[in-house]
Amino acid sequence: MQYEAATQQIRQKLAQGNTYEEACRHLSDLEPTFKAYVFEDFLKILIAEEYLGNNAPIDDLALLLGLPYDTMEKAVKNLLEEISWETAVDFVGAVSGPNTVFH
16 A cells, blocks of 8 residues: 555544554554655644644644644644755855755
8 A cells, every 4th residue: 555545544534533553553454664655744734724824723633633732732843844954955055056065
């Protein structure tokens, strides 16, 4: 099962009222390391959609997904760090030319 199929399955299970962990448990045919990656990465996508995109409070999102608040807080922090890092890399690439130490 590939990433997109796995995330679609998680969305379907969430729509059926499963918690996030229950929804991810249904990904039984994934290799454990890849399953852990999907769990963490797709959680960040849901946070980006709901918390950043729809202004849903993080505590409401934690309740909806059935996850501890500190798990959500950590995922938000990781997401924001990734966004900051990617923005910085894009900025450096934009302001530095192809003949600089950054390329």
